[in-house]
Amino acid sequence: METEIEKLIPHRFPFLFVDKIITANEKEIIGIKSFDKSNDMLTGSFPEFNFIPGMILVESMAQCGGAGVKKARLADGLFGLASMENVTFLKGVTYNEEIKYVIKNIRISNKLIKQSGIAYAKNEPIFEATWLCARID
Numbered sequence: 001m002e003t004e005i006e007k008l009i010p011h012r013f014p015f016l017f018v019d020k021i022i023t024a025n026e027k028e029i030i031g032i033k034s035f036d037k038s039n040d041m042l043t044g045s046f047p048e049f050n051f052i053p054g055m056i057l058v059e060s061m062a063q064c065g066g067a068g069v070k071k072a073r074l075a076d077g078l079f080g081l082a083s084m085e086n087v088t089f090l091k092g093v094t095y096n097e098e099i100k101y102v103i104k105n106i107r108i109s110n111k112l113i114k115q116s117g118i119a120y121a122k123n124e125p126i127f128e129a130t131w132l133c134a135r136i137d
Contacts, residue, residue, distance in 0.1 A: 008070040009063060010078065014039050017060035021068050029068025029103040029115075033060050035095050051092040054127065057099070057119060058087060062131055064101045065115045074108045078137040086116075087129040093121040111135050 005018045023030040035052050037043055042056055062081050069075050093099060103117035116130040 005067055008067040011063060014041050015059075016063070017056065018063045018067050021064065021071050024068035024072035026072065026074060026108070027105060029065055029072070029101075029105065031061075031064030031068060031101045031103070032098060033064070033101070034098045037095050049092060050094040052095060054089050057093065057127060058084065058129055058131075060099070061101045061103065061117050061119055061129060062115075062133065065103045065105075065113070065117065065131075066133060068103065069105070069108060069113055074105070075110050075113060075135075077110060077135045079113055079133040080136045081131060082134040083132045085130045085132075087127065089127045091121075091124065091126045093119075093126045097121045099126070106130075 005016065006012065017033055018031055019034060020032045021029065022032060035042060042053060066079055100120045101117050103115050105115055107114040111134065113133040118128045119126050
């Protein structure tokens, strides 16, 4: 049975990194993800610190952005991550911590989606990024 998120974006385990979209409108998307160690693919990066890999966090935020765009019905089609800019990691985040992504919609059309966001754990920023997705279907 498909989850709500699986109805919005094509990603599936082990590469589905969104638990829930809380808010989705033309200005802002807020999404949640909590990673656990059941996904062996994620446990090899900084294992002594128990950190979630940074690029997985970036992918998770982009997936939240895409799922939010679909949930708010702001664009149709299949979009893929095309470019990243201004990615800054501020702090590591460990498994089983809830991560909240606060994403701003900069530009949305049926061909391109540009967004920026800040990820938070324990109400502290852990990274920020700006990215562009292009329609691929």
